[in-house]
Amino acid sequence: MFQKELLTNGIRIVTEEIPYVNSVSIGIWVKIGSRYENLVNNGISHFIEHMLFKGTKERSAKQIANSIDKIGGQLNAFTTKECTCFYAKVLDTHFDIALDVLSDMFFNSNFSDEDIEKERRVIIEEINMYEDSPEDLVHDLFSQVVWSGNALGMSILGTEESLEQIGREQIVNYFNENYIPQNIVISVVGNFKHKDIVKKIKECFDKAEHRDNGTAHIIMPRFEPEYIYKNKVTEQVHLCMGFKGVDIKSEAYYPMLILNNVFGGAASSRLFQKIREDRGLAYSVFSYPSSFEDCGLFSVYAGSKPKNLKNVTELIMEEIKEIKETGITDEELYDSKEQLKGSYIIGLESTSGRMISIGKSELLLEKIYPPAEVIQKIDEVDMDSVNNIIKYIFDTESMGAAVIGSMKKNTDIRKMFR
Numbered sequence: 001m002f003q004k005e006l007l008t009n010g011i012r013i014v015t016e017e018i019p020y021v022n023s024v025s026i027g028i029w030v031k032i033g034s035r036y037e038n039l040v041n042n043g044i045s046h047f048i049e050h051m052l053f054k055g056t057k058e059r060s061a062k063q064i065a066n067s068i069d070k071i072g073g074q075l076n077a078f079t080t081k082e083c084t085c086f087y088a089k090v091l092d093t094h095f096d097i098a099l100d101v102l103s104d105m106f107f108n109s110n111f112s113d114e115d116i117e118k119e120r121r122v123i124i125e126e127i128n129m130y131e132d133s134p135e136d137l138v139h140d141l142f143s144q145v146v147w148s149g150n151a152l153g154m155s156i157l158g159t160e161e162s163l164e165q166i167g168r169e170q171i172v173n174y175f176n177e178n179y180i181p182q183n184i185v186i187s188v189v190g191n192f193k194h195k196d197i198v199k200k201i202k203e204c205f206d207k208a209e210h211r212d213n214g215t216a217h218i219i220m221p222r223f224e225p226e227y228i229y230k231n232k233v234t235e236q237v238h239l240c241m242g243f244k245g246v247d248i249k250s251e252a253y254y255p256m257l258i259l260n261n262v263f264g265g266a267a268s269s270r271l272f273q274k275i276r277e278d279r280g281l282a283y284s285v286f287s288y289p290s291s292f293e294d295c296g297l298f299s300v301y302a303g304s305k306p307k308n309l310k311n312v313t314e315l316i317m318e319e320i321k322e323i324k325e326t327g328i329t330d331e332e333l334y335d336s337k338e339q340l341k342g343s344y345i346i347g348l349e350s351t352s353g354r355m356i357s358i359g360k361s362e363l364l365l366e367k368i369y370p371p372a373e374v375i376q377k378i379d380e381v382d383m384d385s386v387n388n389i390i391k392y393i394f395d396t397e398s399m400g401a402a403v404i405g406s407m408k409k410n411t412d413i414r415k416m417f418r
Contacts, residue, residue, distance in 0.1 A: 002358060002368045003194045009210040010181035013201055014362045016189045016354055024095045024190030025355035027087035028102055029363045031183040034156045035081045035218055035292070042151075043158015044166055044174050046079040047123060051171065052086060053077070054115040056108035059101075061115075067101045074352075075101065079156055082292055083363055089352045092191040096200065103204040106179075113168050120163055127157050134238045134404040135284070135303055142240040142299060142402035143290075145228040150221035152292065180211045187359030190351040220294045223398065227414050230404045236303045237405030239313065241417070243393050245289050245296030248364060252392065254340075254377050255385040256289050256298070259393070261336040262328050263287050263319070264300060268335075270319050271300070279315070281308045293364060298393045306407055313416040320394050327387050340378050345371065 005013040033045050055061045068075040073090035075098075086105065088098035130137055140155050147153030158166075186205070188197055223244045246252045257265075264271035264287030275285045285302040304312045328336075347353045348371060361368045369377075396417070403413050 002370065004362070004368075005198045007181070007202060007206060009206065009208050010184075011205050011208060012185045012362060013198055014185060014187045014358050014368060015192075015194050015197055016358060017192060017194060018189065018351065018354075019191055021191050021351060022092055023089055023351050024092045024098070024188065024192055025087065025089040025351040026095070026098055026102065026186065026188045027085050027355050027359045028106060029185040029187065029359045030084045030179050031082070031185075031363055032084055032178045033080050033082045034154055034158075035152050036178070037151055037154065037158075039154075040162065040165060041170060041174065042154050042162040043123070043156070044170065045084055046156050046158065047119070047163065047166055048171060048175055048179075049077045049079045049084055049086070050119045050123060051111055051115065052105045052109050054119060055110050055112070056104045057110065058104060058108065064101060064105065067097060071097060073098060081152060081156060083360065085356070085359065087352070087355065089355075095190075095192060095197070099200055099204060107207065111168055111171055111175075116168055116171065120166070123157060123163060124160050127155075127160060130157065134232055134234050134236075135301075138238040138240040138402050138404045139299065139301065141228060141230060141404065142242060142400065143297065145226045145402055146224050146242070146297070146400040147221040148224055148226065150219060152218075152221045152295070181205075181208045182210065184208070185359055185363045187355050187362065189354040189358065218293070223295075223297075224400065225398045226400045228402050229407070229413050230402070231406065232404050234405045235305075237306045237309045237403060237407060239302045239304075239309065239401065239403050240299055241313075241316070241399060241401035242297050242299035243395060243399050245291060245298040245393065246389070247294050247296055248291040249293070250291075250296075252385065252389045253291060255381050255389040256291075256296075256393070257340055258333065258336045258378075258381050258386055259328070259389055260287055260289050260298070261339050262332045263323060266339060270323070271316065274319060275302065275312060275315050279311075281312050281315070285312070306405060309403070309405075309407075310416055317396070317417060320396065323390055324394050327383070327390060330383070333381075333383060333386065337378050337381065341375055344374060344378075 003015050053064055071094045073088055075088045077086040088102055090098045144153045186201055246256055271285050275282050282302050282304045287300045290297045300316055302312050358368050
């Protein structure tokens with residue numbers, strides 16, 4: 001059962017007691033990510049995520065890592081476009097250590113000039129590594145071109161140019177302005193007593209002062225049906241194409257997930273079977289949705305030899321045409337529902353999986369859906385709702401694409417989709 005507490009300063013605590021496990025996972029969620037940045041400070045949220053591990057007034061970076069390593073736990077963080085999470089998973093007997101380390105990182109990080117310069121170089125190397133992974137980079141390139149001019153299309157890592165402009169003053173000011181109680185959710189799942197946990201968290205986080213400035217205003221991006229090609233010496237050509245999707249609060253969210261499973265989201269999907277299994281034209285081919293607070297994308301990825309790209313895109317477009325004309329079968333609808341329910345439930349079998357689920361839900365939706373309610377929403381998806389989302393998403397008059405690889409200089413990738 002989920003329980004929720006609201007501290008007087010505005011921090012929300014959500015918990016789920018699971019008495020039959022031996023671990024506890026705790027996450028500090030902040031409603032801040034690359035979507036709240038601009039061209040000048042792009043990458044600052046991810047930069048701050050790194051800096052919280054670089055040392056506090058009481059602990060060096062090594063001592064922070066060792067505090068959790070020596071008890072067999074896990075300490076990590078991640079930044080997305082809409083949120084940042086700092087988390088730990090430890091044995092239930094070591095919860096106090098995890099809470100102490102995380103709260104120390106959150107309130108007492110040094111943000112020293114020396115560490116900032118070191119970490120700037122580390123993140124630039126991370127960007128360089130990303131640039132060397134075209135199968136990953138092409139997804140960012142796609143969102144940048146179809147959401148051009150909007151922060152949601154910017155890279156989470158930032159750019160080398162934007163990182164060079166971020167110093168200690170910018171980091172400290174950004175942290176003080178945005179990592180504030182009304183933007184924070186603390187989620188805890190595992191073997192504990194709710195009242196005990198809330199008391200301990202309150203002792204650590206009551207010191208955070210409520211401030212009137214909330215999360216920065218966001219602007220919903222406009223989907224631009226644009227195409228971009230980046231020449232890069234690679235063995236494969238990497239394609240990411242797509243359409244407007246739906247937001248995480250939309251009634252069409254679960255029908256979209258059902259559609260994705262059938263179209264390209266699994267090994268049994270139409271795209272995978274046709275392009276990889278039947279034709280052998282690609283090792284990796286799949287579709288996936290990306291849903292945010294007020295918008296979304298539905299994307300398709302494929303990696304193939306340059307000479308096969310035209311054939312691959314033709315097969316993708318054929319499958320889109322087919323599913324628009326005939327929809328999906330009753331068997332596909334049933335199987336997709338079972339697949340979706342199975343993967344959802346399996347994902348909740350760890351305390352960290354559940355911690356992420358309830359923390360993100362409370363932060364972005366301000367509501368936690370019990371598993372039974374999620375299963376019900378999946379079961380309620382009918383053929384009409386799937387057909388409606390097919391018509392909405394697969395608007396071939398409004399689509400975009402990004403391609404990375406070695407192709408002829410004058411290649412017009414638009415022609416591949418006509």
